[in-house]
Amino acid sequence: MVDERSADDHRDREAPDVEVDGNGAVELSSEAAPPRSWWSLAGTYVWKYGRYSTMLVVALLAAGLVSVVTIDLGPSLRSQAEDGLAQQIDRPVSIGRIGAYVFPGRFLVEDIVIGGQNSGDRPFFVADRIVVTTDWLPLLNGEVFLDTVDVQGWRMLVESSEGGGHTFPRFVNRRDENSQDAVEDEAEISRPAEDVRRTSFVTTVQYLRAHEGEFVYEDHGAPWSLVARNIDLTMTKGAGYGGHASFDGGTVQIKDFEPMTATWESMYALDGGLATFTQMRLEMDGVAAALDGTADLLNWPDAQIAIRESLIDAPTMKEVFFAQDNFTTTGDAEFIGAWHLFDGGHELTGSFTSEHWTFQGFDFPMLGGDLVWTRDLFEITRATSGFYGGGLEFTYAMKPLGSDEQSIATFAPRVNGTELLPLFDAIGISGIRPLGTVGGEVLLEWPTNNFDDRRGHASLDFVPANEVPLQSRAVRPVGRRIGWSYAERSFAPDGEPWHFPLGGELDLRFGPERIDVFSSWIATPLTAVTFDGWTKWGDESRIPFNVMSADWQESDRLMVAFMTAFNRATEELDVGGYGSLSGVMSGELLSPRIDATFDGDDVYAWNVDWGHGAGELIVEEGFLDVANGLFRDGSSLLHVNGRFALGPPPEGEEEINASFEIDGIPAQYLRDAFSLEGYPIDGPLYGDIRLYGAYRRPFGFGRLRIGEGTAYGETFEQADAGLRFEGGGVWLDGLTVAKGLGEVTGAMYVRWNGTYSVNADARNLDLMTSRVFDRSGAEVGGLLDFSISGVGAFDDPSYEIRGTMTDLSIEGAVVGQVTGRLDVGGMVMAVDLEAASPTLAVSGSGRIGLTESAESELRFRVTNTTLDPFVRTFQPELPEETTVTASGTILVEGPLSDTDQMRVDATIEQLELTLFDYGITNEGVVRLLVDRNVIRVSDMHLQGEGTALDLTGDISLSDKRLALSASGDASLGILQGFFPEVRGSGTMQLMAEVQGSFDEPILTGEARISNGRLRHFSLPHSLDALQGRVVFEPGGMRLDELAGQFAGGAMQFGGRIGMEGYRIGNLGVTASLENSALRLEDIRSRVDAELTLRGSPDELILGGVINVQDAIWLEFFQAQGGFINLSSLVSTSDRDAEATIPLRYDLRVSAPSTLRISDNRAQIVASADVSIGGTYDQPALLGNVELERGQIYFEGNRYRLTRGNVGFLNPTGIDPFFDVEVETDIRVPGQTYRVTLGLSGTFDRLDSPALESDPPLQQFEIIGLLLGDVRDPQQAEIRTLRAREASQQELLQAAGARLLTSPISSGVGGVMQRSFGVDTFEIVPSLDDPASQQSTQLIPTARVLIGRRISERAHVTFSRAVSGNNQDLIVILEYDATERLSWVLSQNEDRTYALDFRVRHAF
Secondary structure, three states, X not given: OOOOOOHHHHHHOOOOOOEEOOOOOEEEOOOOOOOOOHHHHHHHHHHHHOOOOHHHHHHHHHXXXXXXOOOOOOHHHHHHHHHHHHHHHOOOEEEEEEEEEOOOOEEEEEEEEEOOOOOOXXXXXXXXXEEEEEEOHHHHHOEEEEEEEEEEEEEEEXXXXXXXXXXXXXXXXOXXXXXXXXXXXXXXXXXXXXHHHHOOEEEEEEEEEEEEEEEEEEEOOOOEEEEEEEEXXXXXXXXXXXXXXXXXXXXXXXXXXXXXXXXXXXXXXXXOOEEEEEXXXXXXXXXXXXXXXXXXXXXXXXXXXXXXXXXXXXXXXXXXXXXXXXXXXXXXXXXXXXXXXXXXXXXXXXXXXEEEEEEXXXXXXXXXXXXXXXXXXXXXXXXXXXXXXXEEEEEEEEEOOOOOOOOEEEEEEEEEEEEXXXXXXXXXXXXXXXXXXXXXXXXXXXXXXXXXXXEEEEEEEEEEHHHOOOOOOOOOOOOOOOOOHHHHOOOOOOOOOEEEEOEEEEEEEEOOOOEEEEEEEEEOOOEEEEEEEEEOOOOOEEEEEEEEEOOHHHHHHHHHXXXXXXXXXXXXXOEEEEEEXXXXXXXXXXXXXXXXXXXXXXXXXXXXEEEEEEEEEEEEOOEEEEEEEEEEEOOXXXXXXXXXXXXXXXXXXXXXXXXXXXXXXXXXXHHHHOOOOOOOEEOEEEEEEEEEEOOOOEEEEEEEEEEXXXXXXXXXXXXXXXXXXXXXXXXXXXXXXXXXXXXXXXXEEEEOOOEEEEEEEEEEEEHHHOOOOHHHOOOEEEEEEEEEEEEEEOOEOOEEEEXXXXXXXXXXXXXXXXXXXXXXXXXXXXXXXXXXXXXEEEXXXXXXXXXOOOEEEEEEEEEEEEOHHHHHHHOOOOXXXXXXXXXXXXXXXXXXXXXXXXXXXXXXXXXXEEEOOEEEEEOOOEEEEEEOOEEEEEEEEEEEOOEEEEEEEEEEOXXXXXXXXXXXXXXXXXXXXXXXOEEEEEEEEEEEEEEEEOOOEEEEEEEEEEEEEEEEOOOOOOEEEEEEEEEEEOOEEEEEEEEEEEOOEEEEEEEEEEEEOOEEEEEEEEEEEEXXXXXXXXXXXXXXXXXXXXEEOOEEEEEEEEEEEEEEEOOOEOOOOOOEOOHHHOOHHHOOOOOOOOEEEEEEEEEEEEEEEEOOOEEEEEEEEEEEEEEOOOEEEEEEEEEEEEEEEEOOEEEEEEEEEEEEOOOOOOOEEEEXXXXXXXXXXXXXXXXXXXXXXXXXXXXXXXXXXXXXXXXXXXXXXXXXXXXXOOOHHHHHHOOHHHHHXXXXXXXHHHHHHHHHXXXXXXXXXXXXXOXXXXXXXXXXXXXXXXXXXXXXXEEEEEEEEOOOOEEEEEEEEOOOOOOOEEEEEEEEXXXXXXXXXXXXXXXXXXXXXXXXXXX
């Protein structure tokens, strides 16, 4: 198979002894150097340049022999062909038979064999038959024309050795320019072309086919091999030589991996010795590739193949290369690269990518990298992949390969930002799911044939999720930290893995013998563990560690989660607290020994808070050994020493063997630790306990003492008992309980199977100190004696209690003696009860089943029993004046636990109810029946003065609904039994029904009130002549035509009162009051009002308008001699008032000149227009009060009101501002002075009084006149005789005397006013005697002053001294002609008269 080419081209390809004519035919030179024959020369050129495949060469050789030899084709020719071919290729050759069909031009070669490189080697080439057909005529022109060459049933074997050599024969010399063959070839080329043409034949092959063939290549250096079966090769002559080649059913074997089947096909073209392959497709197990490339047949096995496309199936590759390894992989990858096969080796280079590849369940998205495979190494570089939220980079190498030197495998991965949660999900580790990321690098090296000789290091950093703060590794926690939601979730080995934030650092060194750990740590927000040390790959270890825990519960859950991950599943403990744990872990990692010391605070274990705990512990083989364990909580101490099993112990081993020393531990701790429910015994415990054996069936002994404790709610001073644990239970020997002067003694045996035996006696237990009746709130007195004995089971008890209570009293109500007996057995309790006293006679008996249904049959008899003391025990608000006496029987039948099936039949023969002085009794027998959860009321007739009421209906307890009706007459006096501060009379005709649920009853009907009267003790007036109707409707009641009399005025009610169940809802009530004479303390008034009360009970608003027709304030001034009595007006914001009624005011008060102040000190007329706001507890006034006119008497002087105003400006309280001016005339012998006094300010900040006089005087002289000094201060001798300081001192002393004597005067004045009808009566002290005007001494005396208003405009005053030399009468008549003009006529002591005129002018 030869392509068309020029002689120069052949020279370039180092084939100088071959020429090609213009037609493309091959010319073989007939001249040859002796002793080489033409056959030899032709064979040499054909094999030397390797222009055809081996099969083609053999076929041409056979065809050439047949075409030129015309001799007999027998043994001679066959021998010559064998010798010539063997000499050329330096291999033994044998031919089984050569035949020729001369006329058709057909030649046959059979059973040709070309031997191996060495004797005994497998043959290089074997062919069953080669058939060549030719055309004879071209021979006449010196041309050999081969129509077809058919090679059938052939096999070729090529081997490469470890040293790089191969067994492919040298059909032509290698391209070595210094070889002798190369020199000869050059000499051959140098011959003239025409000489060559004269001695050469031209051979042309038109078509060649080699089929049913097999090619085997074995590379013993790599090693790898190829077996190409069913080869079918065709070649045709066109512009050049080329064709198609394929095989199927082939096998590729690499090392000792599983063989791969292979199928291959390609188009090819020959250019001299260079074969170019195109459209090449290769399919192997798990591989499909598109290839192209070249093979240099002159330099076997030089071939270069470009891998344009390839798709590799990972699962199939695993079955080929790792068939015996237990892992899984999925996905496919693309590979693009080049395959170079050359003499001495091979090289595969390229890059691979995979969008989604998994290995052993791990995902490697977007995997990619570079690959190199040569005879010396296999290497993956620049490999990258996504890796669970982060990135992965790695390299892998095996080198050297194919040599005696040990091959080393190196794997170096680096991760960055890999999320731990999905990573651990992929790993499938049970128990733990850390939250965070990991980054770092690992280097691992090992001999390829011995992984146990591995070495390397690892450095990993763990960052917790959200970078949450971690527990400090160096600082011991100072308190338990809570609030981490992850730590509050429980862990169970068979449940969900435990999720927790994790941070840390790992620094590891790998060696064949062990792993060394350097300064590593892991931490969560609540636990930090530092550790180092070593482990012999888990077999033997020594790892010192230190634990800092802010929550022992979280640390325990962390530990058991990791133990579960290492297939040492165990349950978490219910523990708590914080502290530290230091020690060493040794032995096998999966079954280590831990020696440690612990120190913790707020330690919680076995359902108990133990306080501070410390001690030494050893954990090994499933046991916890505690030494010197000490738990302290305040003054309570617990010492623990012993061994505890952490799980089921080995056969023959004890679960517990420990001693406990108890000093002041609360009994509650012991109950909680042993889960002893139903034993409510409390108090400090003291004693020693030794336990051994099984947790649930321990043996042991001890003694316990409880000081000042409680048992079943009862207090006692001390309890003491010996303990004997006998496996099946515990004995309480010599049980003694002391309580006051009483005592309980006995013994008890409690078995762990729930049975018991008990025998105890109690004597002289004081019921006053008992807490049995605490829940009732009643004070119970008396003494109790009882005895109890029995043997049974807690779920099927059997015992008998007999007891007597003597001198029993309840809230002072004497019950007397009560005897009783309780017999429990066969799940039934028999009850007998007797109680008797002067006010009580009760007996009862029956049985109660102790099953779940509590089937019962009880009968009680009550005779003339006063019930109100007992009712008051539970309802203390029941008035003392309310009494209840009853006689009757009560029968209870059915299951107490199922009210649907329980039946209660109560027959009340006598019922007497007294509400203060109002009594109600029953008329006939009252029967109440409870059947199937329904209370049926029948035959209830109540009667009393003005009352005849019938009540019937049903009350359903199951669905909580009412169906009651009430009709008849009821006296309003009934209200006083429920509202002690209310008294009522009159009749209410009632016709009503109560429907609906308990929570939202619906009341319908009406009540007609006739001649009703209601009085509340806190109000000065009663509501009289109450008539009208109250209509009950869903959601409330409507006041319809309801009217009455209040304080003598007509009062009309309207509106609606809402009801929300049993509570008052929103109110919208109106009240109209007309001409009502209200009396409030010292105020008498007559008013009209339009009022509204609206809102909810929690936010009531009283609004409206009050018009004052007339109001008089009778005690405006202090009766005790002070000035103005306005203490009642002081704002309640200055007082600590308790909130009583949630009421707000929105009132307006109008009093146009209708307010009057009238007492023995003042007569004033005023107008008011104010608004009342604020609350009931803190009212507020806004507005103004104008003092129009009036007069005030003080210290014997009459002051005329010239100007007055009181303003209320504080919106949050009552804080009046005064602006008042008064004037008075003071007469002294020979002179009358007019004094003006002005006051302004508030109670808290009252300005200094403004004093003026006419004629003018000094301030202290004016004060002297006001206080009664009747000598003329303007007389010179008086001014001289008085020193100012002495006068002021005497005046102040006189003022004090006036204030001290004023109460007497005020009291006498009040009597005289009420007795004789005068307006003013006063006894006024005085300081001197007008008859002694020359004296400098202020002599006390007194005057009597009587005043009366004789008309609206006229007032007369009489004054006379009661001692001294001058007792003349003074008379003053004042008359107001107009609002602005008035005159005063007076008679003085010296019987002179004066007439004064006054004109009032406002500025």
